[in-house]
Amino acid sequence: MNHALDRRPSKILVVDDRKENLFAMEKILRTLPCEVHTAYSGNEALSLTLRHDFALILLDVNMPEMDGFELAELLRSHEATQRIPIIFVTAINTEDKSVFKGYESGAVDYLFKPVDVDILLSKVKVFLELDRKKKELESIQSELERSNRSLTEFAQVVSHDLKNPLHVITGLSELLLLKYADGLGERGRASIEQIAASAQRMDRLITDLLSFAQVNALSTVYGLVDLNEVLHDVVSDLSSRLEQTGGTVERLDELPRLEADRTQMYQLFQNLLANSIKYHDKRRPPRILIGTIRLASPDVCCFYVEDNGIGMEEKELSVIFNPFTRLSNAQGFEGAGLGLATVRQIVQQHQGSIDVTSEPGVGTRFKLAFPVAQEAAGA
Numbered sequence: 001m002n003h004a005l006d007r008r009p010s011k012i013l014v015v016d017d018r019k020e021n022l023f024a025m026e027k028i029l030r031t032l033p034c035e036v037h038t039a040y041s042g043n044e045a046l047s048l049t050l051r052h053d054f055a056l057i058l059l060d061v062n063m064p065e066m067d068g069f070e071l072a073e074l075l076r077s078h079e080a081t082q083r084i085p086i087i088f089v090t091a092i093n094t095e096d097k098s099v100f101k102g103y104e105s106g107a108v109d110y111l112f113k114p115v116d117v118d119i120l121l122s123k124v125k126v127f128l129e130l131d132r133k134k135k136e137l138e139s140i141q142s143e144l145e146r147s148n149r150s151l152t153e154f155a156q157v158v159s160h161d162l163k164n165p166l167h168v169i170t171g172l173s174e175l176l177l178l179k180y181a182d183g184l185g186e187r188g189r190a191s192i193e194q195i196a197a198s199a200q201r202m203d204r205l206i207t208d209l210l211s212f213a214q215v216n217a218l219s220t221v222y223g224l225v226d227l228n229e230v231l232h233d234v235v236s237d238l239s240s241r242l243e244q245t246g247g248t249v250e251r252l253d254e255l256p257r258l259e260a261d262r263t264q265m266y267q268l269f270q271n272l273l274a275n276s277i278k279y280h281d282k283r284r285p286p287r288i289l290i291g292t293i294r295l296a297s298p299d300v301c302c303f304y305v306e307d308n309g310i311g312m313e314e315k316e317l318s319v320i321f322n323p324f325t326r327l328s329n330a331q332g333f334e335g336a337g338l339g340l341a342t343v344r345q346i347v348q349q350h351q352g353s354i355d356v357t358s359e360p361g362v363g364t365r366f367k368l369a370f371p372v373a374q375e376a377a378g379a
């Protein structure tokens with residue numbers, strides 16, 4: 001990946017009230033690939049931390065006015081400086097590390113005076129390496145965010161540009177059928193109907209591709225979502241297909257309320273239920289059951305979507321969440337193989353999990369789990 005890595009040298013701040021100590025320390029550190037800054041007092045150090053992004057502060061503990069611990073306390077209390085690693089440099093020559101207890105939460109180390117050059121260099125190198133890794137991660141993340149944004153924009157533009165001519169094809173086909181049906185003859189009419197149906201299929205495919213591409217986009221909008229309401233909307237939008245097949249949807253108990261993206265939760269149920277209707281067994285109308293599963297762990301909420309459809313072969317189950325995957329049972333049914341891939345992306349986006357069990361001729365059950373942190377308190 002070609003990400004713009006921040007290659008500027010890491011900066012280190014050395015704080016000591018004694019000139020000769022600063023001088024000696026600076027001389028040693030100059031041998032490393034870093035920029036060394038110095039401060040004679042806590043106040044000077046504070047003002048430098050506001051102007052520079054330090055990878056590490058080497059901090060003399062024993063200073064007049066503000067000692068090293070007081071300065072560290074102040075640095076930890078400010079958002080901008082609280083994560084700067086600190087190495088305390090102290091004359092306390094004791095094995096008792098309790099002095100440093102209060103600082104265990106942040107990245108902290110210590111060095112005893114007189115400072116051993118090798119130990120100093122090896123400790124500093126560790127922090128420089130950490131800083132390099134942190135910068136690398138930051139640049140990868142911003143590059144990923146940028147490419148995600150441009151991919152989404154690209155998908156939107158492409159889908160818009162592809163749909164326009166399709167709408168012209170559909171419109172003109174309808175016009176031809178409406179105005180010139182008589183002159184077209186039986187075969188002509190059938191051909192035009194086929195053109196219109198193909199255009200509609202392509203329109204659906206573009207919509208599905210777009211929603212698959214958009215799940216990972218940065219536009220996820222989290223809010224309190226009542227899954228019972230979402231399910232209700234999905235069922236009512238699928239009502240004509242349910243009527244055609246004589247299908248029923250039963251919610252056996254209350255679904256959780258989640259901190260989630262509502263549109264994505266709608267897509268999740270829409271895809272699962274549409275599959276249950278589409279892959280129903282011709283010998284019986286589709287019966288879809290939705291219920292919750294009580295788990296021993298209070299940190300996870302779990303529910304399932306179960307149908308009595310044609311089912312899937314055990315050996316094929318491992319691939320169904322891959323994009324553009326359709327199983328042998330899908331012959332004769334329309335689809336792009338994107339529904340479950342979209343569902344899996346949505347689940348991952350919400351830090352959840354999904355698994356499936358199925359038996360040919362009996363039916364399929366999708367089990368979904370989301371961390372309770374996602375579940376609204378008091379729901």
Ligand SMILES: Nc1ncnc2c1ncn2[C@@H]1O[C@H](COP(=O)(O)OP(=O)(O)OP(=O)(O)O)[C@@H](O)[C@H]1O
Nearest residue numbers: 275276279311326327330335336337338339340364
């Ligand atoms: N409830 C189900 N019962 C039986 N088979 C299923 C069920 N759900 C999915 N499948 C199988 O898994 C495959 C992948 O499902 P998916 O929803 O991703 O794609 P699709 O339904 O074929 O197309 P699309 O959802 O993009 O319109 C399906 O083609 C089908 O073979």
Ligand SMILES: [Mg+2]
Nearest residue numbers: 275335339340
């Ligand atoms: Mg599907």
